[in-house]
Amino acid sequence: MPRGPATLFASCLATSILLAVAFPGDIGWWPLVFVALVPLFFVLRFCSVRAALLCGFTSGLLLYLMLLYWIFIVLARYGGLPWFVSAAGVFFLALYMSCYFAAFAVLTRYLFLSLPATLVLWLVPALWVGLDWCRGWLLSGFPWMDLGYTLYEMPLLIQVADIGGHHLVSYCIVIVNLWFFFLFSGKGCRRPAVLVPGLAFLLAVLCYSGLRYSQVREYLQDAAVSRVVVGIVQGNIEQDQKWSEANLQGTVDRYLRLSEQLFDESAPELVVWPETALPFYPQKGRFMAPIHAFTAAYKTHILTGAPWYSVNGAAVSYCNGAVSIGPGRLLEQPYCKTHLVPFGEYVPLDGFWGLLGPLVESIGNFTPGRIGEPLRNGQLRSGILICFESVFPDLARLWVDSGANILFNLTNDAWYGKSSAPYQSLAMAVFRAVETRRSLVRSANTGISAFVDPSGEIRSRSALFVAWRESAGLVLLEGRSLWVRFGYGFAPLCLLVSMAFVFWTFLNENSFGQEAACKRPD
Structure with a gap:
């Protein structure tokens, strides 16, 4: 040779x-x-x-x-x-x-x-x-x-x-x-x-x-295994329009309209919206009335991504969060994203990277949260992975080790445009289901949204850059795999x-x- x-x-x-x-x-x-x-x-x-x-x-x-x-x-x-x-x-x-x-x-x-x-x-x-x-x-x-x-x-x-x-x-x-x-x-x-x-x-x-x-x-075919019907809504909101003040009401209306269509075919106990599907602070109450009316009318809950702020004296902190909205109420303690994206959600060594300022000026400098008790909603004990977190196996493991019986991946892959990144991101999320032996629901703003069962089988997935909604019956497994242990x-x-x-x-x-x-x- x-x-x-x-x-x-x-x-x-x-x-x-x-x-x-x-x-x-x-x-x-x-x-x-x-x-x-x-x-x-x-x-x-x-x-x-x-x-x-x-x-x-x-x-x-x-x-x-x-x-x-x-x-x-x-x-x-x-x-x-x-x-x-x-x-x-x-x-x-x-x-x-x-x-x-x-x-x-x-x-x-x-x-x-x-x-x-x-x-x-x-x-x-x-x-x-x-x-x-x-x-x-x-x-x-x-x-x-x-x-x-x-x-x-x-x-x-x-x-x-x-x-x-x-x-x-x-x-x-x-x-x-x-x-x-x-x-x-x-x-x-x-x-x-x-x-x-x-x-x-x-x-x-x-x-x-x-x-x-x-x-x-x-x-998974055993009739004795607990099941839940979950719906996914993919709003397909363009990234350059997402944070526009003029589009906020239209964004909420689109998500509610797609969510209502889910109930034409089934009655999901939980409807999942993507990361920052609500591009505003929910605790301020603005635009929330129709969302509460929807959950009350259909007797369901919505799990959605939204920015969140906390006030501690004179200090105010912000996070990339996931909140559960029920009929007439908003859970007080959302999950705040734990593993933030460097130069996207925070700037390492802030002050030394002046050229990178435009990248983060629209979303600020977020504070990381921590993994604690799963979010509870009826029989659901939800482990949340926001965007980039799905690439870290240990985060999913920690959720399941804390008692989660289902995983949700809320993401906004509109940032990536029409590229290979959404496919790559989905691939990594599939492994989180197999490693933990949990059903995984992935809701993405512009795709790819998917239902993944604990065997790693992708039961249904959306196309990229289309508005989409679908519901599926998912199993809720207990027990811990060797990987989780x-x-x-x-x-x-x-x-x-x-x-x-x-x-x-x-x-x-x-x-x-x-x-x-x-x-x-x-």
């Missing part, structure tokens, strides 16, 4: 394109994820440390530029930033994300050259998952589009998420890539001692996933074990001699 710069770049480009096409979006051809890393592995087996670093950076940068291009829409169109500042924002975020890819490439090369394939098969996936986990919490965390999310439309393949979260699914995907890489590598990698254990593990995962899927689906255990363990082997081989170089998975470059 040629070893020049052209080969390195072609391999980086191939990995980036295969991954980008596999992730959710207009194409979203998920089977490619099982071979996408193979071109990268082939060049890592012979390249230098410097080349591995460059190859990792290049692959990561190209991939995340293709995955995160929609941030330009957020910054330029709705944030009011100059195009060159918006482009720089996308570039530097992609550059930061590519650092993890570069670290993976360098450390994988080292493992290839230091350890036998029988160990590499398990340690390289552990390294990938460990770095993903770090990306999920460092600098407030941005766990956007980990590998496992490519399979969100294949519930039969993702049931192991109730054990180790989406990270366990990512682990299996990297093993498949390594298995194919070893299959087409040298004789030392094609030995049964290498390929058979990997294949056996993957078959065991498939058997578990298929069995759990059947069990959950069968349980133990949370982040698998991913940190992966990081610990993989890095322990890296340090061990560094201190005991050449301990495996000719048994290393790949020969050292000449």
